[in-house]
Amino acid sequence: MTTVTSPRLLAHPARDEIRLEDVLHALADPMRLRVVRELAAGDTDLSCSDVELPVTKSTITHHFRVLRENGVIRQTYQGTAKMNGLRRDDLDALFPGLLDRVLEAAQNQERRLAGL
Incomplete structure (x- = not known):
């Protein structure tokens, strides 16, 4: 795990530390x-507040x-905002096609459930 040397730097696992079961859990x-x-739908990083979730702020932070x-x-800090970007390159290198299949399945499920 990357060492945190400042409160403004956040620990992230190195690519070779990412495990399939952990990604699937997340x-x-x-x-x-x-x-x-x-x-995945955007082409830029988003701040935590850009993603609207129907849960408390502390729960959003947890997720x-x-x-x-x-x-x-x-996650990186840009000024006071914590910006979030998908680690697509790392995930695609480690688990080719996984992210695309999960995103496709989620979209299919959303369509299926909307038809109920």
Whole structure:
């Protein structure tokens, strides 16, 4: 795990430390999957407040931390904002096609459930 040397630097696992079971755990939660879908849909990093979730601020912080600690997103500070980006390159290199299939399945499920 990357060493944190300042409160403004956040620990992220190195690519070779990311494990499939940890990524799947992070993606298994509907709120975290929603965050990942929003990050994947955009072409820029988003702040935590850019992603609207129907949960408390502390719960949102928890979800972003789980995604970061399991190697799904990278968080950096830009001024006072904590910016979030999908670690697509790392995930695609380690688990080719996984992220695309998960995102596709989530979209298919959303369509299926909307038809109920």
